[in-house]
Amino acid sequence: MNNCMISDSAMIKENVIIGDNVIVEDNCYIDYGVILRDNVHIKKGSYIGARCILGEYLMDFYSDRINKVHPLIIGENALIRSDTIIYGETIIGSNFQTGHRVTIRERSMIGNNVRIGTLCDVQEDCSIGNYVSLHSNVFVGEKSVIKDYVWIFPHVILTNDPTPPSKTLIGVTVEAYAAIAAGGIILPGVNIGEDSLVGAGSVVSKNVEKETLVVGNPAKKKSQIQEIENKQTGQQVYPWKYTFSRGMPWEELGYNQWLKSESSK
Amino acid sequence: MNNCMISDSAMIKENVIIGDNVIVEDNCYIDYGVILRDNVHIKKGSYIGARCILGEYLMDFYSDRINKVHPLIIGENALIRSDTIIYGETIIGSNFQTGHRVTIRERSMIGNNVRIGTLCDVQEDCSIGNYVSLHSNVFVGEKSVIKDYVWIFPHVILTNDPTPPSKTLIGVTVEAYAAIAAGGIILPGVNIGEDSLVGAGSVVSKNVEKETLVVGNPAKKKSQIQEIENKQTGQQVYPWKYTFSRGMPWEELGYNQWLKSESSK
Amino acid sequence: MNNCMISDSAMIKENVIIGDNVIVEDNCYIDYGVILRDNVHIKKGSYIGARCILGEYLMDFYSDRINKVHPLIIGENALIRSDTIIYGETIIGSNFQTGHRVTIRERSMIGNNVRIGTLCDVQEDCSIGNYVSLHSNVFVGEKSVIKDYVWIFPHVILTNDPTPPSKTLIGVTVEAYAAIAAGGIILPGVNIGEDSLVGAGSVVSKNVEKETLVVGNPAKKKSQIQEIENKQTGQQVYPWKYTFSRGMPWEELGYNQWLKSESSK
Structure with missing residues (x-):
């Protein structure tokens, strides 16, 4: 716990572990048993639920067990519920909310007013815009791009490997205002158009035009969204x-x- | 830890956190690192696995960080496995069993002899009858009603929003003795009839008659269950x-x- | 902590709980808050992430709350990420890797060089070969058999009960070099042939021949894999x-x- 700046107005509960170069700003609340690894910066007014791990180790830790510098920045007024794990090398905007047991990997950019539900698993190198809502247990594969005002419902899967297993991952792009209903599976590289809607349980293998409803396995156009x-x-x-x-x-x-x-x- | 009643015959392991107005009855076992927030009542003979959080905060905690009164009652002889989180404002019957990492939100009523598997996520305002079994990673959306003797298998999703995103949630109802096989998705407001069976991976958009087998995406009647x-x-x-x-x-x-x-x- | 052998070169962080008859070999790293229950043997060079529970109780613990002898052996150079739970009565080979929050039940045999992703749930009595990769949130039902060099992608479900609920479970077998893409559901007793590929979101109710691509719900043969x-x-x-x-x-x-x-x- 060297070189830390912990505000006097921050509440730090029992059994919290704090690494080096950690900043906890005013009026933060760090609940029981949280682990803040090195180089974590939590902006003012944020709540970190019991036993979260922030600044989790990237792969480069495990070879020599020395933590490299991978800063994590959590914006103002976050509400991060218990047992959530967020890796280093990620920047998260203000008013961020999570459910429980969320996992967010390294090198992700997450905008403002984003909500990520219980059990979501956001892999590395993802980009998530502003006012995005991921409901429970969404899998966001490496290299996914989710634009502003997108809604993704429980157990949706954004894939990325066109010929699994391979080395060439191509992420999904979900355009602004699109919604993907529960259990949808989006195949690698697919573009989900602006304002479009993917029906529950759909398996989407082709781009979805804007303002279009697609349903089924494989997903086909059912109508314009205006007809719903x-x-x-x-x-x-x-x-x-x-x-x-x-x-x-x-x-x-x-x-x-x-x-x-x-x-x- | 004011105004608590912890039975002398209860085993409390290391690093357990106990709030105010907590009752732990005879022969309970509270494993390492459990958090019992305020107003939790654990009836006799219950086992609470390592690092469970019981009486978790509702949304009203986060504005002023003062815990409001939201009691949680756990019936006799519960077996709640490690890392499970149960919110306040819920009542659970006797002989309750969970797997690991279960999440149960506020204002749910859960009957006797219910088993909820690893990673299940039961949202708020749900009603679950007696002798119900949820296998692993079932998502039970807000306002779901699950009657007695129902079986729900891994990764089933009970949805609730007919036009996502919206404010008007309509829960699924699963009638007594029904079974929903792995990976089924039940659309909002659908009624799954008594003794019926939903095949694995089905996407159910219409009510299922009693004693009927449905399969497919979209799910269609395949036969009477007596013919299986x-x-x-x-x-x-x-x-x-x-x-x-x-x-x-x-x-x-x-x-x-x-x-x-x-x-x- | 009776009868334990903890190597002097092992790093043991704060709040670690160690039971009886535990062996921790040279150069292991046991992070904050890990629980090692009785009869756990961790071979040299292994990393155990924060708050893992190793040697978790089997059902026979809960009747009299006395831990029976169910050894767990973790091979050399494991990298087990935080919040993972592994039951007793299991043997795991060398170079094992997990993501976070993995659950592995009792009486499983796991080979060398196996990787099991975040949120995977491996039920009891499974057999997993060498160089197997399970991506995030895979459900491996009781009695599954996964041979060498198999790839299973996010949210795949391996089922086992032909007439749920029943007492006669028949596990899935996945032959060597097969790959099952994201969201696939494999029905009980199905054999997934060597070198075959199951497309994303497929529901597989019949055996898949070797070197065959199947897709859809229900899954049908689309081509030989050589044609992809x-x-x-x-x-x-x-x-x-x-x-x-x-x-x-x-x-x-x-x-x-x-x-x-x-x-x-």
Whole structure:
């Protein structure tokens, strides 16, 4: 615990292990048994749940058991629930939330207002935008790219190896506002178009056009998303950005007004 | 650790953290590093595996970091394996068993003789009957209802959002004696009928009639369950309540005799 | 901690719990909060990540809370990442690697150079050969047999109960050099032939012939594996043993030369 800066206003509970060069800013709360390895920087107002491991070792630790410098930065006001493991060499934006037992590997870039659910496994070299929600137990393969305002539901798998096993991984790209329903499997290199919807249990082997609903194994186009009706009300639901706003930046204004106000900034 | 009642006959191992208003009854065993947050009541004869967290914080903790009163009651003779997390505001019956790393959220009602396997994730506001078995890594979405004597096999997903993302969640209902084989995905609001069987890897978008076998993506009726034969013996297998009894209340008498004895009570 | 042999060259970090009859050989590293229950033998050069539980209790512990003798042997140079749980009564070969939160049950035989990814759940009585790779969150049902050089990708399920729920479990067999892509479900008793490939999201209910590609739900033969082309290069990819060698024993020589050198031994 050399060269650390732990704010006096931070709450550090029992059995916390703190490595070298660790910064814990004001009003953080580090619960029982957390392990902060070297070079971890936790910004103000963040809560780190019991027994999380932050700054976990990369592979280069294990040869000589000397921890190399792989900083981890957690943005302001994070809420990281218990038993989550985040590797070094990753940068995470503000208002980050996780469920329990999340694993996030090295060299990932994660934006602001991202939520990652219980048991999610985010592999190395991924890029995740802003306001992205991953529900429980999503597998995000190495080199995946997830743009802003994307929703991914439980047990979805983003793959990356076109000819397994091989050395040439090609990640999936999920464009802004797209949603992938539970249990979907996206094959390597596939592009999931803006505002599109992948139905539950679909196996997607080809690019999905924007504003398109695909379903099935193999997934095929079923309709434009504008044709989907709420079965109870008969009303149009998609693009969801016009009908759903909880936790989104347009929660107050509605999507159109918010977009206007953004573009006039 | 104010206002706690810890039985003298309870075994408390090293590094256990105990909050306020905790009751641990006779002959309980609390293994290394368990966290019992406030208002947890563990009834007699229960085993709590290493590093479980019982009475985990609900969302209302995180705003001011003050734990509100959300009691958790664990019935007699529980066997909760290591690394399991159970939130406050839940009531669990007697003879409860879990595998490792189970997560159970708030406001769930769980009956007697329930078994929940390794990595299962039971979301909030669920109702689980008696003698229910969830195998490994089952996802039970918010507002799911699982009746008595149901079997759910590995990696099954019970969904709840008809138009994701939305605010209107409609849980799945699984009727008594139904079985859902591995990897099945049940769409929001679907009713899985009594004694029915959902084949492995099925994606079920419509209600399943009682005593019916459905398979495929999308799932379609294949036969009545009475027509299913054991491939080795050629014998009728379903309804399984007549051919399988291990751990069931009719283990001694057989289903018919047991039913008679129950109805004459 | 009676009757233990802990090498002077082993690094034992804080809060490690050590039972009776434990052997930790030279140059091992036991990270924070690991629990070594009784009769665990860790061979030289192994790394055991934070909060692993090795030698976890079998069912016979819970009746009288007395640990019976169920030895666990971990071979040389293991790299077992944090939060992994391995039961007693299992033998694991050398150069074993796991991700985080792996669960391995009792009476499994695991060969040399095996890698088991984050969240994998290996049930009891399984047999896993040499140079096998299980990626994240694979479910290996009781009585599964996985031969040498097999690759199994994320969220694959190996089932075992032909008429769930029943008492007669029949495990899956995966023959040497086979690969099962992400999200595949293999039904009970199915044989996955040598050098075969199961496509992502397939539900396999019948035996797969050797050197065959199957896809779909239900899975059907699509082609011989020799007909699969790399979409970018147009080149033949399978059998993969001729085109991929990282971490394999033929990494230096290539498969054919290596096979020759092996057969002349």
